Amino acid sequence: MRFDLISIFPKYFDALGLSLMGKAVDSGHVDIGIHDLRDWTTDRHRTVDDTPYGGGAGMVMRADVWGRAIDAVLRAEGRRVLAIPTPSGRVLTQQRVRSLIDADQIVFACGRYEGIDARVAEHYGQTDIEVFEYSIGDYVLNGGEAAALVLVEAVARLRDGFMSNPESLVEESFEGNVLEYPAYTRPPVWESLRVPEVLTGGNHAEIAIWRRQRALERTARRRPDLIPTIEPGTLSTLDREVLAAHGWVAGADSKWKRVTIRPARIDEAAALSELAATTFPDACPPEVGPEAQAEHIAQNLNERAVRQWIESDNHRVLVADIEGSLMAYTMIVLYADGEYPDDVPEKHIAPAPTYVSKCYTSADYRGSGLSGAIFEAALVDAVPHSHGTQFVLGTNRANRRARDFYRRHGFKKSGRRVFWVGDVRNEDVVMIRPISEIANA
Numbered sequence: 186m187r188f189d190l191i192s193i194f195p196k197y198f199d200a201l202g203l204s205l206m207g208k209a210v211d212s213g214h215v216d217i218g219i220h221d222l223r224d225w226t227t228d229r230h231r232t233v234d235d236t237p238y239g240g241g242a243g244m245v246m247r248a249d250v251w252g253r254a255i256d257a258v259l260r261a262e263g264r265r266v267l268a269i270p271t272p273s274g275r276v277l278t279q280q281r282v283r284s285l286i287d288a289d290q291i292v293f294a295c296g297r298y299e300g301i302d303a304r305v306a307e308h309y310g311q312t313d314i315e316v317f318e319y320s321i322g323d324y325v326l327n328g329g330e331a332a333a334l335v336l337v338e339a340v341a342r343l344r345d346g347f348m349s350n351p352e353s354l355v356e357e358s359f360e361g362n363v364l365e366y367p368a369y370t371r372p373p374v375w376e377s378l379r380v381p382e383v384l385t386g387g388n389h390a391e392i393a394i395w396r397r398q399r400a401l402e403r404t405a406r407r408r409p410d411l412i413p414t415i416e417p418g419t420l421s422t423l424d425r426e427v428l429a430a431h432g433w434v435a436g437a438d439s440k441w442k443r444v445t446i447r448p449a450r451i452d453e454a455a456a457l458s459e460l461a462a463t464t465f466p467d468a469c470p471p472e473v474g475p476e477a478q479a480e481h482i483a484q485n486l487n488e489r490a491v492r493q494w495i496e497s498d499n500h501r502v503l504v505a506d507i508e509g510s511l512m513a514y515t516m517i518v519l520y521a522d523g524e525y526p527d528d529v530p531e532k533h534i535a536p537a538p539t540y541v542s543k544c545y546t547s548a549d550y551r552g553s554g555l556s557g558a559i560f561e562a563a564l565v566d567a568v569p570h571s572h573g574t575q576f577v578l579g580t581n582r583a584n585r586r587a588r589d590f591y592r593r594h595g596f597k598k599s600g601r602r603v604f605w606v607g608d609v610r611n612e613d614v615v616m617i618r619p620i621s622e623i624a625n626a
Contacts, residue, residue: 186288186344188337189218189258190330191251192295193233197330205347206338214346217337218258225253234298241299248302255292255309263289266315268336269306270295270329274318277332279362281319282339288315291340295329362414364403366396398427405431413441417553425554430562434507436550442507444555446562449502453511454492457504460511461486464545469606470583477607501570503563505546505555513546513555515563521572529577533600533615537573560594564623571620579604579613591616 190198198219202210209215223231234244259265266288275281285291294301310316321332341347369380383395404411405428412428417435420428428434434444449457462482469478484490494500494516505513518526518540525531526540541563546556564576579602580587596616604611 186214186286186341187216187218187260187290188293188341189220189290190293190295190333190337191220191222191254191258192293192328192330192333193222193297194328194330195219195221198334200334201337206341209341209344209347212346214344215341220254220258222250222254225250225257237299243299245299246296246301248304248308251294251301251305252308255294255305258292259314260290264315265289265313266291266317267306267309268293268333269301269316269318270320270332270336271300271318272320272323272325274320276323277319277321277336277339279339281317282336283343285317285336285340286343288340291336293329293333293336295333297328361419362404362411363400364408364411366400366403394423397424401427402431405433409433415441417441420554422552422554422557425552426557426561427554429505429554429558434505434550434553434555434558436507436512436553436555437548444512444558445506446503446559447506448566449495449504449514451492451495453504454495455488456511457495457502457514458486458488458491460514460547461491461543461545464547467548468545468581468584468587470581470611473606473609473611477609480607501563501567503559503566505550505559507550512550513559514543515541515545515559516543517563517567518542519567519570519572526577528604529579529602529615530600533602534577534617535573535575537571538575538577539567539571539573539620541576541578556590557594560590564594564618568620568624574620576618576620576623577615578617579615582612582614588614588616594618595622 192198198217201207201217201219206215210217222233226232232247233250234246237243237245255267264287266285268291270293294305306316306318319332319336321335326332369384373380373385381395383391386392401424409432412433417425417439425434429444430446432443432445433441435441465482465486466475466478494502499519501515501517501519503515504511520526520537520540522537524537525534526538529538529540544556544560544563546559550556567576576596578591578596580591581604582588582601596618598614599617600615602613602615604613
């Protein structure tokens with residue numbers, strides 16, 4: 186690949202002889218030409234600019250001088266790109282950088298003053314030369330040289346053979362529109378700050394998961410504008426849970442939306458009751474028919490019951506609010522010393538359990554990561570209010586999907602219980618997780 190950089194300050198580009206770029210030039214992976222625009226002037230003062238038509242402050246660089254320079258350095262064939270750094274150009278992204286890596290030649294027109302006569306871009310845009318007017322950010326520099334250096338390095342490093350370790354390109358920021366995870370090295374403790382324990386444990390699978398989670402968290406917090414550009418189908422379930430926990434979810438329509446996981450409000454009792462009534466039947470086994478379901482909903486999920494959950498000091502109710510609509514909820518019961526759930530045998534659990542009674546998600550958002558996000562949020566929310574040492578829950582023994590979900594969130598089987606829906610007897614699996622796992626995380 187050939188880069189030709191034209192400027193009135195050619196020494197600005199001395200930095201291209203340093204580090205990996207310098208090595209790439211020496212090895213022949215990259216070919217760089219640096220040119221002084223004034224070499225194409227025709228007057229004794231070597232003038233490159235003039236006053237703007239229509240008046241105004243500053244000077245404008247002349248089209249005729251730029252035309253002679255560009256024509257002189259352009260190669261005769263191949264894919265040729267004229268790159269013009271300008272605050273009014275399209276913002277440079279990794280995707281746009283990647284679109285340039287198969288160019289045979291990129292010529293940079295580095296303007297100064299009030300910029301380059303607009304006819305330069307217009308003229309070459311009418312030829313077989315690709316014109317790429319770009320900006321590296323929403324700010325103004327004295328000239329285009331710094332932005333030219335940015336694009337040269339961004340393109341060159343993606344070319345085969347430039348990086349000694351190609352894996353560096355896979356894991357860095359903006360690949361897949363996700364920022365890079367935080368990096369650490371020796372010493373293990375600096376200024377009382379420790380390297381995260383997972384990175385020193387040697388479990389590469391856990392390290393990979395941790396890094397992916399941190400990368401997604403960074404992206405959601407620092408560059409939320411990138412989230413809508415991510416294709417939901419490319420994400421794992423864990424990826425989706427991380428993003429949902431940080432405010433982003435894509436449902437059945439694959440459109441990213443903002444989600445807020447928060448405590449339920451009293452004025453939401455009716456809406457929450459409706460969500461509970463809609464989602465409860467989906468978790469029922471086949472033997473629990475419509476009549477038994479309706480009886481259970483009428484007795485236990487009515488608006489009055491939901492209002493009592495929200496008002497009670499012994500209950501914690503969280504909801505997932507997506508654009509003003511409730512799409513998921515959890516309800517946890519806090520048992521004190523000497524208290525146990527009526528339907529869980531005491532022999533299977535420790536005293537004063539924190540009982541995860543409900544975790545339901547609207548059908549439109551199942552598989553979106555929302556269930557995992559609100560479930561983990563509910564556990565974290567309950568920790569400071571808990572009296573015992575265990576989280577406890579029960580799920581139908583035939584519901585393998587639910588059991589797999591709870592296992593993935595750290596729960597283990599401790600026994601069985603009987604759970605009644607109407608007059609239909611159900612046998613559930615009792616699962617537990619130590620509260621300390623959440624408290625010490």
